[in-house]
Amino acid sequence: MAQYQCKSCGEIEVSNLAAPEACTQCGERGAIDLDAQTAEIAKANDAFRAAILQGGHPELLGQVVCTQGVAAEGLGFVARAQIEVAGFASFTVENDPYGDHSFGALTINGKKLWWKIALYDADYRFGAADPLDMAQTRRVLTLLFPSEY
Structure with a gap:
């Protein structure tokens, strides 16, 4: 179906x-x-995450940001979080109900951390009109604590 x-x-x-x-x-x-589109978005989100350690993906443009609470943990914590997010592969129905690999939860230094990818237009003002159009879609990966949601 x-x-x-x-x-x-x-x-x-x-x-x-x-x-x-x-x-x-x-x-x-x-x-x-929609099923094929979701699979392609998941593939692109995975590639975007994997590339954050190399300074970003050459075609999947975007940025990685963190909340004040995550930043307050220090650069070592943020760096460790980015490493873990880049290699995250533990997707389940519970943490990825839409199948697009846009969310994950993990634990860093005993603290529960969430990450979320949102898809925007090229100006970061609105949602992406066509999430598969790499020239017009920008990804924003946010690192946050559940209490900051």
Whole structure:
């Protein structure tokens, strides 16, 4: 069973077969395979995270930020957190319910830490219109403590 979203009106349809020929809501042709899109976003998020230790990914642009609480733990803590986040691979249904590898939880020096990737437009003002368009999508990975959420 796959989910498809109309490119025109945003209606989501579920199909056991192939992509629908036309949207049942507006009649327009063309749909996004949401499962395939999620898998591609997860792959890009993984590549973005892995590249933070090398100063960033050459095509998946973005930034890594941390909250005041995480920064207050010191540079050693932040560096260790970045190393752990870059290599994080413990995704489960509980910590990755959407399957896009945009969230993780880990423990650094006995402290529970969360990381979250958000997808923005090129100006960091709005959500990404097309999260698979690397030229127009920016990632922001935030390191935070659960109490700061």
